[in-house]
Amino acid sequence: MQQKINRKHPELLMPAGDMQKLKTAIRFGADAVYLGTADFGLRAHAGNFDLEQLRIARELTREADVALYLTLNASLRPEEFTALEHLLEELKPVDLDAYIIADPGVLTTIRRIDPQRSIHLSTQSNSCNPQTAEFWGSCGVSRINLARELTLEDINAFSGQTEVELECFVHGAMCVAHSGRCLLSTALLGRGANQGDCAQPCRWNYALVEETRPGESFAIEEDYRGTYLMNSRDLCLVEQLPQLLAAGIDSFKVEGRMKSLYYVATTARVYRDAIDRLSVDPADIDPLWQEELEKVSHRPYDTGFLFGHDDAKIHAADTHYIRTHDFVGFVRRDQNGLWVEGRNKFVLGDEIELIGPAMKQETFRVDEIQSLTGEPLVAGQPNSQLRLRLPDWADEGDLLRLQRVEN
CATH class of the missing domain: 3.20.20.60 (Phosphoenolpyruvate-binding domains)
Known part of the structure; x- marks a missing residue:
């Protein structure tokens, strides 16, 4: 042993x-x-x-x-x-x-x-x-x-x-297969899951086709977004x-x-x-x-199969992700102090949350945005480099997130 x-x-x-x-x-x-x-x-x-x-x-x-x-x-x-x-x-x-x-x-x-x-x-x-x-x-x-x-x-x-x-x-x-040992991606696309190249066809939207009507597909009506027979x-x-x-x-x-x-x-x-x-x-x-x-x-x-196969909840009704927050910035440091690398858009007046290790987190209002050269900006954008007034405990490697507004 x-x-x-x-x-x-x-x-x-x-x-x-x-x-x-x-x-x-x-x-x-x-x-x-x-x-x-x-x-x-x-x-x-x-x-x-x-x-x-x-x-x-x-x-x-x-x-x-x-x-x-x-x-x-x-x-x-x-x-x-x-x-x-x-x-x-x-x-x-x-x-x-x-x-x-x-x-x-x-x-x-x-x-x-x-x-x-x-x-x-x-x-x-x-x-x-x-x-x-x-x-x-x-x-x-x-x-x-x-x-x-x-x-x-x-x-x-x-x-x-x-x-x-x-x-x-x-x-x-x-995975809907036995711990990933699936041939579906290989069969449909020639991309082998067991060689690391799975196309995840189990996440796709499927419909029913009657063999004498090959040009017609029928929705199985799992939900309004589509039919996801194998999605986990x-x-x-x-x-x-x-x-x-x-x-x-x-x-x-x-x-x-x-x-x-x-x-x-x-x-x-x-x-x-x-x-x-x-x-x-x-x-x-x-x-x-x-x-x-x-x-x-x-x-x-x-919880997957943890509490028994009869009550296992593996299948999900749709393949869409639940997204309540956007990752909008990553804190970096240079010789002039902390700055933010933009990852998604945010604007002046937004309530942004800073998160760090050890469950540190704090919400603050964006009251000023500047470029690294000190020019005032009205928004942060993906791949932008900017400075914000961050909470005192902020450090390099912390992340900024913004709650999505429901339409």
């Missing part, structure tokens, strides 16, 4: 789709981050890291005492292993904390080229029982990500029957963390390498606060956590 870690609190594992998101995840409370290169991960269109960026990421995470994991969890074709071997040789001196894999061939290749590297098993491997965990443990895997199809009862059984570290998703997008809800388990803590989970993972900088900051600050407080008092659930998570763009939230 693998030796299980002995951590005071479970790890908060955050996505890092690019360098700025990595820095944001660190600043807003991640214990560990996961990222990918251009090859062999399952997010081909994320802002992936080249070798030099990985070296920088390694330096940043080491300085912050944050673990760094690299995704190599695609299903490889025979001709791809030469490139994998070359990449692994280049990665050895970067000294990453672990590789996240799913393909047994990738595992054996790592064991041959970089035998001391820790290996974590991806959700792609559908680990549904403790016997599977022990098998992978015997192959040298130190951690497995639990299949999202498991119930809380299943998870408790896992924890009691294996010494392999257990990781589970607590937030983010879910988003997972949100912040209020169920006490049960998962009691089950002995070692790492709580947030999905979202393709999500925004604002998403990374908001989910990291909420789950950091929740893990810290609930590890001390499991009854200390703060309604603010759910309120804050409602302020990021998301599909309808639910």
Whole structure:
């Protein structure tokens, strides 16, 4: 059996789709981050890291005492292993904390080229029982990500029957297939989900066609926006963390390498606060956590299969995102002090909220906007560089958001 870690609190594992998101995840409370290169991960269109960026990421995470994991969890074709071997040789001196894999061939290749590297098993491997965990443990895997199809009862059984570290998703997008092992994108578009290039056809609007009338489609009338037969809800388990803590989970993972900088900051600050407080008092659930998570763009939230398959709420009636707030600015610093990089439009007189780590947040009125050269402006725009009168505690890396006005 693998030796299980002995951590005071479970790890908060955050996505890092690019360098700025990595820095944001660190600043807003991640214990560990996961990222990918251009090859062999399952997010081909994320802002992936080249070798030099990985070296920088390694330096940043080491300085912050944050673990760094690299995704190599695609299903490889025979001709791809030469490139994998070359990449692994280049990665050895970067000294990453672990590789996240799913393909047994990738595992054996790592064991041959970089035998001391820790290996974590991806959700792609559908680990549904403790016997599977022990098998992978015997192959040298130190951690497995639990299949999202498991119930809380299943998870408790896992924890009691294996010494392999257990990781589970607590937030983010879910998949209508068995933990992502889907051929729909390949069949319709030739874009392989298991090679990181899923087009998400499960989110599309579908209609019914009768075979003798190929030119006519009939709406199934799921709702006024369309018919979404395979669309999934988003997972949100912040209020169920006490049960998962009691089950002995070692790492709580947030999905979202393709999500925004604002998403990374908001989910990291909420789950950091929740893990810290609930590890001390499991009854200390703060309604603010759910309120804050409602302020990021998301599909309808639910608890997935956690409380049983009969009551599982996976399917969502439409694929449209719920957006109550816009991310309008990112705080930066230069030799003259703090300034704001605009991300969405706001104008003089708007009530804007500044958010920072440790659940810091404050609403203030925009009473002055200037360019970096001191010229007065009436609005902030995407990609603009400007100065605002910010709250006293503002610092580089904080974010600005604006509540949407209902039409």
